[in-house]
Amino acid sequence: MNQNVRGERSPFEYCDIVTSTNHKSLQGPRGGGPHNTHIAALAIALKQVATPEYKAYMQQVKKKARALASALLDKNCRLVTGGTDNHLLLWDLRNLGLTGKSFEKVCEICHITLNKIAIFDEKGMITPGGVRIGTPAMTSRGCLESDFEIIADFLFRAAQIANLVQRQKASLMGLQSNKDIVELGTRVENFATQFALPGLDV
Numbered sequence: 001m002n003q004n005v006r007g008e009r010s011p012f013e014y015c016d017i018v019t020s021t022n023h024k025s026l027q028g029p030r031g032g033g034p035h036n037t038h039i040a041a042l043a044i045a046l047k048q049v050a051t052p053e054y055k056a057y058m059q060q061v062k063k064k065a066r067a068l069a070s071a072l073l074d075k076n077c078r079l080v081t082g083g084t085d086n087h088l089l090l091w092d093l094r095n096l097g098l099t100g101k102s103f104e105k106v107c108e109i110c111h112i113t114l115n116k117i118a119i120f121d122e123k124g125m126i127t128p129g130g131v132r133i134g135t136p137a138m139t140s141r142g143c144l145e146s147d148f149e150i151i152a153d154f155l156f157r158a159a160q161i162a163n164l165v166q167r168q169k170a171s172l173m174g175l176q177s178n179k180d181i182v183e184l185g186t187r188v189e190n191f192a193t194q195f196a197l198p199g200l201d202v
Contacts, residue, residue: 022042022045024134024136025058025061025087025134025136026045026046026049027045027048027136027140028041028042028044028045028046029041029042029045057139057140058087060139061087061135061136061139062084062085062086062087062135063145064135064138064139064143064145064148065084065086065087065088065089065134065135066083066084066085067145067146067148067149068089068133068135068148068151068152069083069084069089070083071148071149071151071152071153072089072091072152072155072156074152075152075156077091077096077156077159078091078092078093078094078095079091079092080092080119080120080130087134087135087136088132088133088134088135089132089133090117090119090130090131090132090133091130091131091132091133091155092119092129092130093129093130093131093159094119094129094130096159096163097163097166097167098129098159098162098163098166099116099127099128099129099166100116100117100118100127100128100129100130100131101116101127101128102162102165102166103116103131103158103159103162104116104131105162105175106158106161106162106165106175106181107131107155107158107162109175109176109178109181109185110154110158110181110184110185110188111185111188111189111192112154112155112158112188113137114131114132114133114134115131115132116128116130116131116132117130117131117132118130133155135148138151138195140198141192141195141196141197141198142195142196143195147191150191151191154184154187154188154191157184158184161178161180161181161184164180165178
């Protein structure tokens with residue numbers, strides 16, 4: 001595995017098989033059939049991974065993840081492992097009385113992309129109690145560490161709104177008109193449009 005991706009320690013020191021996705025932090029095409037366009041795009045992505053620029057980018061991704069984790073911890077949020085040392089963090093929402101599903105839905109309407117995920121000691125997978133948040137996309141768009149403190153504020157506000165929605169037993173289908181969600185969504189949109197989106201005019 002390329003040292004630019006793995007950093008100082010190789011995952012092969014700890015396991016025999018290492019897997020990866022093409023389209024997330026590698027920023028290549030989605031996997032799938034052996035189409036020539038995909039093969040060419042993957043070759044370009046793998047070549048980019050071997051550059052010093054990509055190594056610097058990944059170091060920034062990890063710095064931004066630590067900045068986001070620190071900002072959430074300052075708000076007494078519970079993170080699995082107490083922080084992060086890679087490109088993402090896992091937020092355990094159970095102490096806030098939230099499910100990952102309701103939080104993910106509120107965030108989606110507010111223009112925030114994250115994924116619900118089960119926490120390691122949960123009994124079932126139907127209503128996972130956590131979310132996974134990555135920093136590669138906003139790092140690629142030019143966010144600074146201080147910007148991730150603002151993102152943490154958005155996430156925490158979304159958690160407050162989701163908690164209220166969940167306690168009121170409001171339908172997740174009718175949240176588009178919720179005034180708190182609309183207000184947060186506008187703030188997120190205004191913040192996000194400051195940053196370039198490669199390939200699109202925003």
